[in-house]
Amino acid sequence: MTTFDFAPLWRSSIGFDRLFNLVDAAQRANExxxxxxxxxxxxxxxxxxxxALAGFSPDNIxxxxxxxxxxxxxxxxxxxRDFVYQGISGRAFKRQFNLEExxxxTGAHFDNGLLQIGLIREVPEVMKPRKIEIGRSDQQRVEKLPSQAA
Structure with missing residues (x-):
């Protein structure tokens, strides 16, 4: 496994904390x-x-x-319980997902051993691209800069 040392970046970067934390969390999640x-x-x-949560009930989640x-x-x-063989894990878990801002x-539903969680990306209107209309004028508005004599 490859690990990265972000210490040099921490010392010289401001405002990238969340990015470094996401990369670090992604490395741990792979394990x-x-x-x-x-x-x-x-x-x-x-x-x-x-x-996939076989063996769990909604009350356990x-x-x-x-x-x-x-x-x-x-x-x-x-x-x-006295298992002869236990192939279905029942151990406690904690799984985290990083979400964009x-x-x-939108909700969660548990059915047949599958927990399904709905998500929606809602970008505020002020952050969406918008078309800027270009106005027309009958007169040309050209401002001349004053000439600087040497």
Whole structure:
């Protein structure tokens, strides 16, 4: 695994904290494998995250959206069972997804062992590109700069 040392950048950069934190979180996320998930684009500005949570119930799962981070946590009640073989994981987990500033969570649905979380990207009108009309004038408005004699 390749790791990056951002210390030189921290010393000489201002305002890039979030970017460095995202890169660091992405490196750590590659190490985690549970639970498995998909991120799907379902429209121009709509997304869906699906997490495979076999053995969990909606009561064991918590979904929290705070600032630019979506957190999904799961914890099963401790039950003593005598498994001959246990292939379905029941361990506690915490999975975080970094969201762009204008991405909002629209809801969550649990069905057949899949937790599906809907997301929408809503860019405010002031940040959207807009067409600027160019006015016409019957008169030419050319301002001459005063000439500077040497």
């Amino acid at each position: 985690e494998t549970f639970p498995m998930y998909n991120i799907e684009r379902v429209g121009d500005d709509r997304y869906q995250i699906s997490l 918590s979904v929290t959206a705070e600032q630019n981070v979506l957190t999904v946590e799961g914890r099963k009640d401790e039950q003593h 204008h991405v909002q969570v």
